[in-house]
Amino acid sequence: MRRSGSREVLTQDPSPPPSFIPEPPKVRTQSTSRTDSSRGYDSHSSSTLSSEAPGASRPLPPPEEDPASRSFMGKVKxxxxxxxxxKAQRILELQEAENAxxxxxxxxxxxYAYDEDEEEYRRQLADQTKRGYNYNPKKYKDTEL
Known part of the structure; x- marks a missing residue:
């Protein structure tokens, strides 16, 4: 019985998309019938609406393809x-945390009171963090990067 229940669910799942697909044309036909009734027999009004409808659907599919799907360099970029x-988001989060x-x-x-010595130490740590880790160039003269 569970199988029949799952089959019923499977047969019910495809039915909502077909009912969803006809709805946009109904809306278009109603809008064209409204303009036709308001303007009489003017055929240009229906042609402009038909040209607007595809224009509205054009922005939905993006014309640009994802570069990552094309090549390895696209993936790298x-x-x-x-x-x-x-990184930009992380910097903003750190700035917001510091401001808070x-x-x-x-x-x-x-x-939150602390001594001037501790404040100076915090400034030095902040400067080192801004410059990057292992910034002391005297310490690493013998190594090549």
Whole structure:
């Protein structure tokens, strides 16, 4: 009985898409009949509506193909683009977090108070983070990159 139930579900699934497909033409015919009744026998009004309907459907399928599907270099470029966007998003998140920390510290100075030495240490860490890891060039003179 479970199989028959699943078959009934399978037979019911294809029926909604055909009922969905005829609806857009019904809307178009109603809109053309409205314009025809308002303008009389003018055939140009129906031709403009028919030209507008395909124009409305043109933006739906994108004419540009995904470069990742074409070649390896396209995949590399798509990856680089995604990586760049992810890095930009991460930088924005870090800036928002820092702004939130500053705002909270201003609202509650007694809770988030720290010494000037610690503040200087935090600035140095922030500068190192902005420049990148292992930035001390004196430390790595003998290595080639």
């Amino acid at each position: 798509a990856f680089e683009k995604m990586e760049h966007l992810a 920390r500053l705002e909270i510290a201003q609202k509650h100075p007694d809770i």
